[in-house]
Amino acid sequence: MRYLVSVIDDKTDSATPDVMAAIDAFNERIQAEGHWVFAGGLAAPSSATVVDNRGGEALITDGPFLESKEYLAGFWVMEAADLDEALKLAADGSRACDARVEVRPFL
Amino acid sequence: MNVADVQDAITRAHHGEWARVIASLTKRFGDLDIAEEAAAEAFAVAVERWPADGVPPNPGAWLTTTANRKAIDRIRRESKRDDKHKEAQRMWDDPAEPAVPLGAIDDDRLRLIFTCCHPALAMQTRVALTLRMVGGLTVPEIARAFLLQDTAVGQRITRAKAKIKAARIPYRVPSAEDLPARVPGVLAVLYLIFNEGYLTTGPGTDPVRHDLTAEAIRLARLIRALLPDDGEVAGLLALMLLTEARRTARVSAGGELVTLDEQDRGAWDAALIAEGHRLVRERLAAAAAGVAPGRYQILAAINAVHTSARDVRDTDWSQVLALYDQLVRVDPSPIVALNRAIALAELDGPEVALAAVDRLDDALAGYHAYHATRADLLRRLGHSRQSRAAYDRAIDLAGNTAETAYLTRRRDQLG
Numbered sequence: 001m002r003y004l005v006s007v008i009d010d011k012t013d014s015a016t017p018d019v020m021a022a023i024d025a026f027n028e029r030i031q032a033e034g035h036w037v038f039a040g041g042l043a044a045p046s047s048a049t050v051v052d053n054r055g056g057e058a059l060i061t062d063g064p065f066l067e068s069k070e071y072l073a074g075f076w077v078m079e080a081a082d083l084d085e086a087l088k089l090a091a092d093g094s095r096a097c098d099a100r101v102e103v104r105p106f107l
Numbered sequence: 108m109n110v111a112d113v114q115d116a117i118t119r120a121h122h123g124e125w126a127r128v129i130a131s132l133t134k135r136f137g138d139l140d141i142a143e144e145a146a147a148e149a150f151a152v153a154v155e156r157w158p159a160d161g162v163p164p165n166p167g168a169w170l171t172t173t174a175n176r177k178a179i180d181r182i183r184r185e186s187k188r189d190d191k192h193k194e195a196q197r198m199w200d201d202p203a204e205p206a207v208p209l210g211a212i213d214d215d216r217l218r219l220i221f222t223c224c225h226p227a228l229a230m231q232t233r234v235a236l237t238l239r240m241v242g243g244l245t246v247p248e249i250a251r252a253f254l255l256q257d258t259a260v261g262q263r264i265t266r267a268k269a270k271i272k273a274a275r276i277p278y279r280v281p282s283a284e285d286l287p288a289r290v291p292g293v294l295a296v297l298y299l300i301f302n303e304g305y306l307t308t309g310p311g312t313d314p315v316r317h318d319l320t321a322e323a324i325r326l327a328r329l330i331r332a333l334l335p336d337d338g339e340v341a342g343l344l345a346l347m348l349l350t351e352a353r354r355t356a357r358v359s360a361g362g363e364l365v366t367l368d369e370q371d372r373g374a375w376d377a378a379l380i381a382e383g384h385r386l387v388r389e390r391l392a393a394a395a396a397g398v399a400p401g402r403y404q405i406l407a408a409i410n411a412v413h414t415s416a417r418d419v420r421d422t423d424w425s426q427v428l429a430l431y432d433q434l435v436r437v438d439p440s441p442i443v444a445l446n447r448a449i450a451l452a453e454l455d456g457p458e459v460a461l462a463a464v465d466r467l468d469d470a471l472a473g474y475h476a477y478h479a480t481r482a483d484l485l486r487r488l489g490h491s492r493q494s495r496a497a498y499d500r501a502i503d504l505a506g507n508t509a510e511t512a513y514l515t516r517r518r519d520q521l522g
Contacts, residue, residue: 081277083276084277087226105274
């Protein structure tokens with residue numbers, strides 16, 4: 001079962017060296033344990049561009065599709081047996097990156 | 108067998124077997140939704156057939172077999188539409204990740220309770236789901252108990268089942284390592300169900316919903332049987348039993364609350380009290396051996412002191428106060444401080460208690476019991492005018508019909 005673990009924050013790319021080291025250690029651990037699928041940090045929402053090609057002509061808009069105080073600052077995609085395991089991994093991830101995380105299953 | 112006997116057998120089977128049927132079907136088919144529907148259908152078939160065919164020798168086995176057949180029928184119907192269920196079933200049947208074995212502490216119903224009370228579900232959802240899946244209450248019954256619309260409760264349960272499936276909330280008893288963190292969540296659900304039954308809110312409702320208190324006790328007994336060494340499980344069961352024992356004495360024939368000091372103690376249920384006292388003694392022995400008691404055990408002990416006094420004048424208030432002091436250390440909430448002050452009034456007088464209560468104004472100004480306590484202390488001190496104002500406030504905030512009636516009479520008796 002695959003889960004998206006989203007990092008919710010009001011800033012991006014602001015991790016202290018300690019937090020970076022904690023995230024690296026956590027990433028190495030979940031790779032070794034076979035939970036790792038993918039992960040990454042994201043640039044600020046102000047760098048986002050929305051594209052809408054539903055009408056056949058691609059409409060390009062500056063900025064995120066949803067303005068909010070807190071946003072997706074990064075994410076993990078993890079493999080876990082069930083939600084209990086995913087929640088435990090997410091708790092360790094939240095501690096490592098010093099932010100709240102949201103756990104959501106893939107279909 | 109006459110109609111009433113058959114009706115009785117169906118009710119008994121519903122109480123005794125509903126959770127078992129749901130639990131065994133959920134284990135087999137890996138889907139709460141299928142289990143719930145099939146169990147409901149099996150009971151409907153029983154209602155239809157038992158009066159004519161007679162009650163089967165083993166009603167539980169009959170219901171499980173019938174429900175299994177109904178579930179397979181549904182899966183066959185659906186498999187013509189898609190093959191997703193096969194995937195779902197494969198995942199759930201996969202025995203690759205067994206929880207750390209708990210020895211004898213494993214039971215399908217226990218898995219069911221832990222799934223329904225999973226921390227990833229909102230508290231109200233856990234309560235509704237537990238009453239439906241474990242308690243066997245219907246959606247309208249749950250809606251009535253919590254003064255909600257049927258559709259709201261139905262949606263809450265439907266969404267919960269969908270989340271359990273989509274997020275793969277596991278259907279298992281947590282491992283021994285995780286159990287201490289998970290049991291309190293289950294107990295909180297049961298205590299909430301019990302309290303809603305004991306102090307039912309809402310105008311025009313019965314002041315006590317015996318169906319809810321009885322259900323909470325039944326579920327607590329079940330968990331106690333499954334986790335006999337857990338002190339807080341024993342404590343919560345004892346607390347419920349000692350509270351339930353006073354149920355009939357607590358509301359007068361006229362529908363008015365009767366406070367502890369005015370209750371007819373002869374009307375208390377001696378069997379429930381004896382059972383509650385046994386549990387409290389068991390926990391006192393554990394505490395003497397160095398196991399620190401949690402809040403349910405301390406609350407149970409306070410209730411044991413009250414129920415040990417044949418007359419209110421025999422109440423060992425210093426013991427009650429000592430237990431509240433212990434409770435404050437575990438749970439330093441203003442409501443605990445309020446109840447401690449009530450015991451303090453019996454030992455050190457209403458003036459000392461009033462000073463302690465007044466310090467809680469910031470935290471409890473919106474809580475009816477705070478104003479009712481103040482009103483009573485002010486009355487005992489002879490401050491009629493202030494007491495009347497406090498009663499008015501308490502009456503405005505009280506949601507329970509028996510409490511409102513009691514507070515109104517007390518106010519109107521002021522000189």
